Amino acid sequence: MTFEKIKDIIVENLGVSPEEVKLEASLADDLGADSLDAVEISMAVEEEFSISIPDEELEKFKSVKDLVDFVEKEKDND
Numbered sequence: 001m002t003f004e005k006i007k008d009i010i011v012e013n014l015g016v017s018p019e020e021v022k023l024e025a026s027l028a029d030d031l032g033a034d035s036l037d038a039v040e041i042s043m044a045v046e047e048e049f050s051i052s053i054p055d056e057e058l059e060k061f062k063s064v065k066d067l068v069d070f071v072e073k074e075k076d077n078d
Helices: 002-014 035-051 064-077
Strands: none
Touching: 002 035, 002 064, 035 064
């Protein structure tokens, strides 16, 4: 469920096809996200899941899985 919502956010923000968004996909290398895209995606994820993503965490997200794992962890801490 978390992955599907994040996938939708990535597709919407980056204009990639849903088939390209896989857990192992690199946000920058595979999906073409730059730093501005990363900020926009994180803001949309924060809004969708009612969580906060600190800037230092944002820099650690290399793959879609990194982002999904962070959101899952934050939801569990809620």
